[in-house]
Amino acid sequence: MIPSVLPTYARAPLTFVSGEGSWLVDADNRRYLDMGGGIAVNVLGHAHPELVSVLQDQATQLWHTSNLYNIPNQQALADRLVEHTFADTVFVTNSGTESMECCVKMARKYHVENGNPERVNIITFEGSFHGRSLGMISAAGAEKLTKGFGPLLPGFVHLKLGDLADVAAAIDETTAAIMVEPVQGEGGIIPLPDDYMQGLRKLCDDNGLLLILDEIQCGMGRTGKLFAHEWAGITPDIMGIAKGIGGGFPLGACLATEVAAKGMVAGSHGSTYGGNPLACAVGSKVMDIVATPEFLGEVSAKAGRLRQRLEGLVASHPKVFVTVRGSGLMLGIECKVTNMDVVKAGYDEKILTVPGGANVVRLLPPLNISNDDIDEAVARLDQAATAIEATL
Numbered sequence: 389m390i391p392s393v394l395p396t397y398a399r400a401p402l403t404f405v406s407g408e409g410s411w412l413v414d415a416d417n418r419r420y421l422d423m424g425g426g427i428a429v430n431v432l433g434h435a436h437p438e439l440v441s442v443l444q445d446q447a448t449q450l451w452h453t454s455n456l457y458n459i460p461n462q463q464a465l466a467d468r469l470v471e472h473t474f475a476d477t478v479f480v481t482n483s484g485t486e487s488m489e490c491c492v493k494m495a496r497k498y499h500v501e502n503g504n505p506e507r508v509n510i511i512t513f514e515g516s517f518h519g520r521s522l523g524m525i526s527a528a529g530a531e532k533l534t535k536g537f538g539p540l541l542p543g544f545v546h547l548k549l550g551d552l553a554d555v556a557a558a559i560d561e562t563t564a565a566i567m568v569e570p571v572q573g574e575g576g577i578i579p580l581p582d583d584y585m586q587g588l589r590k591l592c593d594d595n596g597l598l599l600i601l602d603e604i605q606c607g608m609g610r611t612g613k614l615f616a617h618e619w620a621g622i623t624p625d626i627m628g629i630a631k632g633i634g635g636g637f638p639l640g641a642c643l644a645t646e647v648a649a650k651g652m653v654a655g656s657h658g659s660t661y662g663g664n665p666l667a668c669a670v671g672s673k674v675m676d677i678v679a680t681p682e683f684l685g686e687v688s689a690k691a692g693r694l695r696q697r698l699e700g701l702v703a704s705h706p707k708v709f710v711t712v713r714g715s716g717l718m719l720g721i722e723c724k725v726t727n728m729d730v731v732k733a734g735y736d737e738k739i740l741t742v743p744g745g746a747n748v749v750r751l752l753p754p755l756n757i758s759n760d761d762i763d764e765a766v767a768r769l770d771q772a773a774t775a776i777e778a779t780l
């Protein structure tokens with residue numbers, strides 16, 4: 389009999405009832421070190437006192453009004469995002485997928501406004517992940533996402549990552565935009581080199597295309613900059629964010645320059661819940677905490693510590709691990725054994741990690757994780773690896 393929850397996830401047999409900082413607690417009071425952070429969502433850990441307080445306060449005031457009226461918390465969040473990024477304007481959503489849908493719609497509309505309605509095609513890359521709507525599975529194109537769900541949406545051109553010449557060759561008079569994750573997440577923690585990002589920016593500039601970045605996983609301080617593209621010294625025209633911005637409350641946004649957003653007039657796009665007072669109260673507070681040089685400096689320091697210790701871990705378990713890669717606190721350990729075996733061995737040691745493409749185990753911990761918890765995480769991964777070695 390089908391479970392009452394549609395069985396689209398192969399869930400681990402773990403059930404958590406509370407959380408505090410980088411730790412999750414199950415019904416039997418067992419504590420697990422959460423190095424997955426709800427897939428890069430819990431940027432400030434669990435039950436952060438300031439986030440709890442702002443959400444509780446808002447909950448007693450006003451939950452929802454719709455976007456038929458002004459929403460001061462939405463305005464406050466948009467102002468913060470504009471102040472700290474390339475963007476001039478923001479559309480607030482409830483999820484990553486919706487953010488990317490808005491990005492694609494905006495890019496197509498831009499070209500229509502400019503008298504180039506034939507420019508509809510979006511260049512995307514192998515290994516990418518942009519969400520689960522029909523549009524976004526069509527965008528990513530991977531069979532594991534699309535199989536059985538056709539017909540897919542036309543208008544996406546799928547390329548291999550790595551060679552700018554391939555991208556240049558794929559551009560023609562129907563191309564609207566290039567859409568890419570600066571660090572691929574689901575694909576297995578693949579950071580794109582700075583010169584590749586710069587090359588994509590230049591191809592867009594030279595050909596009248598828009599650069600759309602998907603920073604849903606790699607943004608919001610994850611790499612030690614507020615957004616990952618800052619490392620390459622470039623800016624996008626349009627960018628989707630989500631995950632970390634809500635710190636656990638469902639929240640996303642599509643950010644854009646004034647030029648790129650010029651077709652998005654009243655009536656052109658919308659969302660019932662997007663930008664609701666509860667979500668935006670939390671999002672503004674997350675921005676206030678994360679978008680400071682001190683906080684981001686700490687992320688880089690923590691990242692350096694974790695990375696260094698993981699290099700040691702990999703070196704001492706060559707039968708289990710291959711290498712560490714990533715950026716900031718978005719790290720992937722490529723495994724020699726099956727990645728899921730490492731994730732499961734981690735459960736036995738009470739540490740949570742997330743599998744990713746390319747046989748990777750992802751570490752996406754809270755950005756405010758303590759040094760002690762970092763050291764504890766590596767110790768537990770060491771025990772997990774030792775347990776796996778005993779079975780080889």
Ligand SMILES: *Cc1c(COP(=O)(O)O)cnc(C)c1O
Nearest residue numbers: 483484485517518519573604605
């Ligand atoms: C998680 C993710 C998405 C989809 O976000 P949802 O909130 O699940 O819709 C899109 N792109 C990237 C890079 C992601 O990591």
